[in-house]
Amino acid sequence: MQHLIEKASTLMEALPYIRRFSGKTIVIKYGGHAMAEEKLRKSFALDIILLKYIGINTVVVHGGGPQINETLKRYGIVSEFVKGMRVTDAETMGVVEMVLTGQVNREVVGLINQHGGRAAGLSGKDGSLLLCEKLLQEIRREDGGVEMVDIGFVGDVVEVNPAILQALEKGGFIPVIAPVGVGRDGQSYNINADVVAGKVAAALGAEKLILLTDVSGVKDKQGELLSSIPLADVPELIDNGTVTGGMIPKVTCCTDALAAGVKKAHIVDGRIEHAILLEIFTNVGIGTEIQA
Ligand SMILES: Nc1ncnc2c1ncn2[C@@H]1O[C@H](COP(=O)(O)OP(=O)(O)O)[C@@H](O)[C@H]1O
Numbered sequence: 001m002q003h004l005i006e007k008a009s010t011l012m013e014a015l016p017y018i019r020r021f022s023g024k025t026i027v028i029k030y031g032g033h034a035m036a037e038e039k040l041r042k043s044f045a046l047d048i049i050l051l052k053y054i055g056i057n058t059v060v061v062h063g064g065g066p067q068i069n070e071t072l073k074r075y076g077i078v079s080e081f082v083k084g085m086r087v088t089d090a091e092t093m094g095v096v097e098m099v100l101t102g103q104v105n106r107e108v109v110g111l112i113n114q115h116g117g118r119a120a121g122l123s124g125k126d127g128s129l130l131l132c133e134k135l136l137q138e139i140r141r142e143d144g145g146v147e148m149v150d151i152g153f154v155g156d157v158v159e160v161n162p163a164i165l166q167a168l169e170k171g172g173f174i175p176v177i178a179p180v181g182v183g184r185d186g187q188s189y190n191i192n193a194d195v196v197a198g199k200v201a202a203a204l205g206a207e208k209l210i211l212l213t214d215v216s217g218v219k220d221k222q223g224e225l226l227s228s229i230p231l232a233d234v235p236e237l238i239d240n241g242t243v244t245g246g247m248i249p250k251v252t253c254c255t256d257a258l259a260a261g262v263k264k265a266h267i268v269d270g271r272i273e274h275a276i277l278l279e280i281f282t283n284v285g286i287g288t289e290i291q292a
């Protein structure tokens with residue numbers, strides 16, 4: 001009986017959120033680290049399917065950094081990152097595209113479909129979804145000057161063509177996007193998956209962007225969770241070294257998405273079962289919200 005009362009009160013709490021988000025778009029970034037455990041994979045798939053059932057236009061963007069690292073290591077290719085972006089030469093690009101589109105994308109689509117969903121996989125090349133130019137990464141030198149560094153075939157998304165996503169939505173499918181883009185000349189580009197999620201959310205006018213990761217959220221220098229960060233504070237958190245490495249593209253893509261009209265952006269602990277449902281349908285929310 002207690003169990004039923006708890007279930008009913010959870011449902012009562014969720015109802016206003018179900019009404020609010022039904023018919024709206026939510027973009028979810030599924031991080032490479034959050035894919036590691038069987039029970040988390042299952043809870044992710046069930047959450048995504050439930051969102052779709054209640055009428056939310058659900059779009060998934062997946063990462064795969066750890067899986068790329070593993071394959072590069074097997075091939076004896078050394079890889080390094082500049083401000084959270086993988087330096088990507090032609091050989092690395094071949095491995096990145098193979099792992100993201102040929103392996104991880106298939107696994108995520110399979111996972112959702114195996115649990116009863118209707119997912120369809122694509123990359124930024126399909127329907128020219130993610131049109132890219134070469135990204136030049138801005139680096140602050142020790143003398144305080146700024147330098148633009150060429151980090152290879154890393155894409156700066158200059159155009160999002162969401163028609164293919166709208167076609168999938170019409171057919172009742174859940175799009176699952178691999179973060180590989182295409183240049184006007186057909187060149188493949190490696191794009192950080194958080195950046196893709198932010199760009200897609202902006203292009204679709206999403207209600208919410210959720211980035212699942214392997215930590216509880218953004219932490220301050222003492223390691224305490226920051227449950228909300230005003231958008232204006234983000235540059236300072238990067239400049240003073242509070243936010244580093246893979247967290248840099250996450251916070252910047254949230255600020256860019258909010259500036260482009262996305263209503264809410266969250267960085268959430270993907271190691272918690274049903275993290276997505278907790279974030280969307282409860283009053284507490286979890287992780288860090290970047291506030292517009
Ligand atoms: N201020 C910060 N708060 C939390 N994590 C941070 C912070 N600065 C850097 N990080 C690092 O960012 C990592 C998350 O980025 P990344 O490894 O790219 O995750 P994912 O694979 O989920 O995309 C964390 O594991 C942590 O090591």
Ligand SMILES: CC(=O)N[C@@H](CCC(=O)OP(=O)(O)O)C(=O)O
Binds near residue numbers: 030062065191
């Ligand atoms: C340019 C760049 O860094 N691209 C990423 C793409 C995958 C990714 O973003 O995966 P996670 O979200 O799991 O980290 C990479 O090569 O690792």
